[in-house]
Amino acid sequence: MHNHGLGSWMSKRRLKSPDKTALILGDGDTLTYREMADRVDQISALLAARGIGKGDAVAYLGENSPDFLQTLFACAQLGAVFVPVNTRFAPPEVTYVLTDSGARALIHDVELADRVADGVEAARIPHVLLTGDGTDRIPGLNQLGPAAPGGHADADVSLDDPVAIVYTSGTTGKPKGALLSHGNLTWCAMNCIVDYDVVSADVALMISPLFHVASLGMGAMPVVMTGGTMVLEKGFEAGRALELIERHRVTMLSGVPTTYQLMADHPAWPSTDLSSLHKLTCGGSAVPTRILNAYEERGLHFSQGYGMTETSPGATALSPDMTRAKQGSVGLPHFFTDVRIADEEGRVVPRGTVGEIEISGPNVFLGYHGMPEATAASFTDDGWFRSGDLGYLDEDGYLYISDRLKDMIISGGENIYPAEVESLIGDIEAISGVAVIGVPDERWGEVPWAVVTVRDGAEVTTEQVRARLDGVLARYKLPKNVIVVEELPRTASGKIRKPDLRTRFGRTV
Template identity: 35%
Template structure:
């Protein structure tokens, strides 16, 4: 692999994902787009393979606006299929492979997927779910050997179609990707991202002079993609490198041993990790042996980084750190705390998540939607072209999240200082973030409440040194019954993903409620957050 240039690539404007890849394939066809294991995919191969996939999807009856789905760990071929769908105006819906069967069934039925692509190891899950997904006509296995007899092998299927570009992609405002977020009422919602929203503020969509240093694409640079593609962090990273015409090393999932090996063997200059992953890498026995001199930036999100962890990471990795704040509904990052604000001595600014990216508006509002002055806590609202189009088939949820003027309510409580830095104080919603995964109490409570011995339950987030927050269940047992922590956790696992299950259970005589019967979660949480300067971790 050639040396990385230190000069920024010239600014090129692209209106769609497809246009960016098509241009890079024409201008630099042999440049590496993705590497997965021993397989290198060039931009020419990505373009041609996605053409074949697009023509194959057309043959299966997939039309513009239809949803297709992928359930599996990260693989370079996911991006080929995603691009193929976009080339005919279809929409990719990656499904969280950590979900339980009932949750997978819900997502596949809700998005009305006609075709499902499945990765290695998930055939048993899909076969359990398939009978309950009547619209699903075709299942295609990507690098999987354990599929059912009627499954199609992806490579054989793809290679049976011509590599001619169908030229039927959607426009800037058309749907491109649908990512599911946990729901406050127990069911996830499909956030619709358009070409415009996912391109906004990404390399090759914004002029170089408007970018921050860590955003500027450098020809030949390589990014490590280790976060899951069912998150905006994983899919967004791959989209970002495709836009910029740079390369990405794809790991099936975050593995510190593999990550260190990739850093040794490739000129990796950028990595996105959650703080827990940074900590895991620092604790790896081989971390002291690895040369990190080619690493330029570590970007991180989902939770702030503790000062002691940041000091240790800065000392070992010797690169710039960028904290990112955003969400699926904003197509990812909208606010960043840049390297110059990460100082080993610590500073008040390090408690913030930084300042809005160019083109992103942020305001703090009260319960009636009025803007409040600096340092007054309220709900964080944002407006930009990065905002989602809305929630799939949920107009009421959409209008309650995005107002008529385009302001999106984030559900986070915070304030801004006089310099425009944003500080997260709490959550307006009850969401828990554990190891970078969003968990809504309602989902877990519904699962636990279905246990015949449970009379009442409330789920809260409590501080956790490794994962930021951990899920705790406060359970009221029915009179005359007995129940153990292990039984509650085991029952939860039958209904929701493992990361949503409680890590601990408190058995209490009754849940605290207000006069209208609403559970007082803050009262349950208070003892665990005592002495901390904010109610999120």
């Protein structure tokens, strides 16, 4: 038997770079690749002793920690399927994931015990373990791992075998479990290494939750593959992130526009030494001009991209040298990935024509767990994944996102793509966040409304926003109403939950 998947990664790192620092923890502790690999062996032995083997689902509910990554690689050694659970989920949502995934084991943080009780009972999970030191009465992985019988596991695993079920953020409905293979995460890591130039000397600050596929697939995986170092944080706080960048000479950072805006707005921003940083990636939405300006003033430039859970998640990347020349674009397809645009009949359309974005490559997922009909509907007859997003390719092959199919507003027979309107509203100085949604209208069917957050001390009116956009956009695209809210509802990955806004302001999905 031989493991050709992620289960071999840690043993290879132990061989190639045993004394290299793999993780730097928030309190300053470090773990080498040898120590990481040894812990992975212990956890895989612990799971195997409880009967976990190839194809069994192991759920994990916990904040960023060594245990998260070690459990993932331990499952990969056994050919088991790792199920990361969103730590922001309420108990009913956790129950849904545990039951839907068919988890046979659950590993969770002590602090999150109240989230899992109902799910453990509903899913009849036979094995429940605690991370870290556990409690005074119940030992955690730190005690159970070293005591487990056995050693390094080497199950018969191929790149085509499943390695994880990652639940979609649910921005368009009930979460679905995207089944990712060992090959999906391997090729996603390769795409990042090629297009973002990840090397062993890199130090990556991990401020996004690892249960989100962007942080896992495009952050942790390429760093481990190349033997780099991760500074592992449980969460994001702008001042602390700046401190860690300076202290640990961080070279890589990933986030969403809000992440970068909060850092640039922090009082420590002007005085923090950022000279080590040279790889900044941003996803979720295009980087507003004001953020580009703030970072370029410090000599920093962004890589931007597009992807989703189903593509592990990267599909395209915009290199820093093209940020201005192709502003608004999400870039070219990753090296091992292809992108095309198709119309409603499935025909590939000419460049410059808006249609559905379709993606092909070894990073495209296996399908939705337990949902064969949804899986079949998500692929074309010739095997391309139908993203559900609208966009177009320009004359140079760069991809531009128009919007989610389900977010498109039809007003008086005219199509309005909210992303286009949002990008312009987002550049208004007083506005810190924006979502454009369709609201029912007796005359036009739907009209666009803008829901915004504003900076401290700032004010904004509907008239001001419309005046700013008038003459830039067709008048039917101008928001008929601008509503100021304290906070926009977001998923764990930073995406705005538009269904919540539609429900609140007059339209459900």
